[in-house]
Amino acid sequence: PVCALPRSLTGAFVFLAGVRFGCGARDAGSRRVVFEDGRVGVGCPDRVGSDSYSGASYFSGAGPQTLHVVFQTESEDGAVNVDWNGSGPRLASRYLIRRERVAFAASDGVSLVGELVLPEGDKPAPVLVHVGGSERTGAVGRVWMPYLLAARGVASFVYDKRGVGGSEGSYTQDFYRLAADAAAAMDAAQLAVGDRRAGVGIVGFSQGGWVGPLAASTTDVDAVIVAFGLAVSALEEEVSEVAARLAAAGHGRDVLERARSLVEAAVVLADTDFSEGADEFARLKKQAQAEGWLEDIGSQGITGALASYPVFFVRSTWSFFDTNTSWGYDPKGTLASLDVPQLWLLGGQDKDAPSASTQNVLKELVASGKSIEMKVYENTDHGLVERVGGPEGPPSRYVEGYWQAVADFMFRVEGSAR
Numbered sequence: 294p295v296c297a298l299p300r301s302l303t304g305a306f307v308f309l310a311g312v313r314f315g316c317g318a319r320d321a322g323s324r325r326v327v328f329e330d331g332r333v334g335v336g337c338p339d340r341v342g343s344d345s346y347s348g349a350s351y352f353s354g355a356g357p358q359t360l361h362v363v364f365q366t367e368s369e370d371g372a373v374n375v376d377w378n379g380s381g382p383r384l385a386s387r388y389l390i391r392r393e394r395v396a397f398a399a400s401d402g403v404s405l406v407g408e409l410v411l412p413e414g415d416k417p418a419p420v421l422v423h424v425g426g427s428e429r430t431g432a433v434g435r436v437w438m439p440y441l442l443a444a445r446g447v448a449s450f451v452y453d454k455r456g457v458g459g460s461e462g463s464y465t466q467d468f469y470r471l472a473a474d475a476a477a478a479m480d481a482a483q484l485a486v487g488d489r490r491a492g493v494g495i496v497g498f499s500q501g502g503w504v505g506p507l508a509a510s511t512t513d514v515d516a517v518i519v520a521f522g523l524a525v526s527a528l529e530e531e532v533s534e535v536a537a538r539l540a541a542a543g544h545g546r547d548v549l550e551r552a553r554s555l556v557e558a559a560v561v562l563a564d565t566d567f568s569e570g571a572d573e574f575a576r577l578k579k580q581a582q583a584e585g586w587l588e589d590i591g592s593q594g595i596t597g598a599l600a601s602y603p604v605f606f607v608r609s610t611w612s613f614f615d616t617n618t619s620w621g622y623d624p625k626g627t628l629a630s631l632d633v634p635q636l637w638l639l640g641g642q643d644k645d646a647p648s649a650s651t652q653n654v655l656k657e658l659v660a661s662g663k664s665i666e667m668k669v670y671e672n673t674d675h676g677l678v679e680r681v682g683g684p685e686g687p688p689s690r691y692v693e694g695y696w697q698a699v700a701d702f703m704f705r706v707e708g709s710a711r
Contacts, residue, residue: 294309303316303318304371306388308375312329312330313444316440317434317435318434321547323336325351327691329441331679331695333351333690334350335408344363346361353688359377360378362376372667387573388444389412393409393578394408397480398477399473406431408433409486412443416489420491421493422449422494423438424497424504425498430458430459431652432452433453433459436701439451442696442699447699447700447703450481454474455470466616468622493513496517496699499645502624505517505518505519505522506519507622516702517631518636518702521675524654524658525623525651526620528621531595534594534645536549536552539586541601555578558574558577561573564620566596598611601685635663636667638699639652640676641669641673642673645675
């Protein structure tokens with residue numbers, strides 16, 4: 294669980310040299326520090342109730358061997374000293390950012406909890422509603438990007454999805470239900486920011502890349518942003534992931550084509566709560582095993598789970614990982630219906646959400662006249678995380694320029710909205 298730590302230990306800061314960083318909660322009372330160049334460190338309190346934290350790099354591949362952060366909670370400006378990798382403590386001052394908790398109701402009456410993060414003052418600001426991925430952890434107080442965006446003048450509204458964090462209801466991966474919740478969050482955000490609202494947008498991360506645009510199709514927005522999401526269905530994502538693993542194992546196009554039938558059979562099982570398709574999947578699984586490529590699928594996803602374990606075992610555990618996923622939802626029609634600018638930030642080496650097919654869909658939509666910008670960070674995996682030494686190397690940091698692209702896009706949208 295995330296500890297309820299003082300807000301003085303959360304926010305955006307800047308060194309004298311102008312380098313910004315955001316600081317938010319992690320798990321069990323730890324702090325996550327994200328610098329604007331993508332470096333990330335995590336520190337735990339030196340003792341119970343301490344305002345000093347010690348740790349190291351969040352990622353295993355690169356970063357500091359040591360991180361020491363001391364919050365000056367008694368100072369008027371809430372400054373902080375940061376010692377990164379033994380370079381000596383450097384003083385950083387706090388940006389003036391306002392955070393407001395907002396309770397709001399989903400369309401079915403479920404109570405959800407959100408937070409507005411915006412720069413202090415009365416200057417109008419573009420507002421961005423954040424839609425998370427498939428994680429089962431709350432977003433309020435944890436995510437780092439809203440603090441850095443606020444330091445650049447962009448307001449954010451984050452909220453805990455139903456069934457996680459402080460929100461009520463049951464966790465789900467029903468994109469339509471989640472999109473309705475995101476639309477309610479959009480209304481709550483605009484009400485909370487009041488007269489300071491300039492342009493308003495929605496940003497979806499990972500699974501939120503399906504949910505955000507779907508919500509935008511039902512409400513008034515000025516912009517849609519998707520980060521490491523997909524413009525193809527969840528079924529096609531599963532097909533792409535399995536194909537990538539088989540290709541990496543050296544299998545050719547003939548195996549990849551047959552693997553699609555296995556994936557489709559696995560999805561039928563998942564989509565019908567394992568009430569249909571068991572015999573067909575068993576037949577295809579036996580065939581793949583005889584041909585020598587079943588084990589190369591791995592154990593990830595529904596296909597990997599069913600390829601590695603008996604159906605009865607997967608059925609007994611799958612509901613924890615997958616709850617009413619909208620496998621058949623095709624986002625292309627939704628994206629084509631949007632008449633607002635879109636920004637897509639994709640990882641060229643994304644193994645969880647392979648982006649090649651999404652890039653093709655977006656290019657088709659651009660050719661049809663849609664206003665879509667696409668940035669592909671070639672050397673990044675899911676989460677826009679760079680890896681050391683190539684796609685199979687250890688993760689090192691978030692790609693530089695990622696959150697700045699989000700802020701710049703919202704300012705361009707704000708200008709056009711005026």
